[in-house]
Amino acid sequence: MTGAQRIKIRHLVPSIVTVFAICAGLTSVRMSLEGRLEASLYFILLAVFLDAADGKLARFLDSASPFGAELDSLADFFNFGIAPGILLFNTLYIGTEHANLGWLATLVLAVCCALRLARFNLSIQRPDVTLKKDGFFVGVPAPALACLALMPVFLHLNGWGDTDLPVARTIYIIGVGLLAVSTIPTYSIKHASIKRAHLPFAVVGAVVLVVSLVSYPWPTLIVANIMYLGSLPVSYLASK
Known part of the structure; x- marks a missing residue:
């Protein structure tokens, strides 16, 4: 590339x-x-x-590269x-006797996210590897993975997760991570x-959703997560 070549601004946006x-x-x-x-959660959102x-x-802008x-x-x-894992660890595990469990959940979440994204990069280069099929994703996409993994924090903010169930919480987070690297079809x-x-x-539904997110963000996200998890068996059957 010579110094005379220029890049259009729209390609940088x-x-x-x-x-x-x-x-x-x-x-x-x-x-x-x-x-x-709460500020940490808002920045992830x-x-x-x-x-x-x-x-x-x-x-x-036709500027994909x-x-x-x-x-x-x-x-x-x-x-x-990484960011959701650190938030989960700092909020629910650090300073407790279950810190090692929390760190295990954090590691599995990060590794599963990395594996999914590696598979995504491979799907761009090879047509025989795909993460999309007939209107479905293959596995849970990364943004949904973060929202699902943060469910214990949403429950904690609503006072619904104060019961100390560290093992169940860890199993849930690891299970969510495995959903990201699974081949389960999920709605796109x-x-x-x-x-x-x-x-x-x-x-009208979109307006209700936006207003609910602004007024009651954490209960709304809890309901959204439950609905998403409930949709997985439906999407699996629909893909068949």
């Missing part, structure tokens, strides 16, 4: 958004280390939003594999469709 997502994940880690639990935005921008894909994969590993929202007659109901 998705990567800049991805960098902002990395900054959100890093800030989430700082907030969790400082004991600011911001990273989820930015992760969705950078892909949309890349397609809209191998560099952007690799950067996005690295951001996803940190934001959805980006490929979902509805009948035109149902459009008003979808709009």
Whole structure:
């Protein structure tokens, strides 16, 4: 590449958004280390939003590139594999007799996220390896993995998870990590469709969801996680 060659600004926009997502994940880690639990969760949710935005921008601006894909994969590993694990460990395990269990759950979560993203990178290069099929993802995608793994923290914030069940909690987190590297078909929202007659109901539902997230974020996310987990058997049968 010669010095005279130029890069269009629109080609940089998705990567800049991805960098902002990395900054959100890093800030989430700082907030969790400082004991600011809700702020840490908000920054992870911001990273989820930015992760969705950078892909949309890349397609809209026709600026997808191998560099952007690799950067996005690295951001996803940190934001959805490492940051949630640190938050879980600092909130529920550190300073207790079950710290080793918590660290095990943190390690498994991070490793499963890395393995899924490695498989995703391979699917870009090889047509015989795919993580999408007929409107379904193969396994739980990384943003959903983070939200599912943080369920114990959502319960803790609502006072529903104060009962000390460290072994059950650890098994749940490890199970969620395994869902990410599984071959279970999961619904893909980006490929979902509805009948035109149902459009008003979808709009009203979206408004209710946004208002609920703003007013009651943690109960709403608990319900969303339960519905997502409940959809897994349905998506498996539908894919057949």
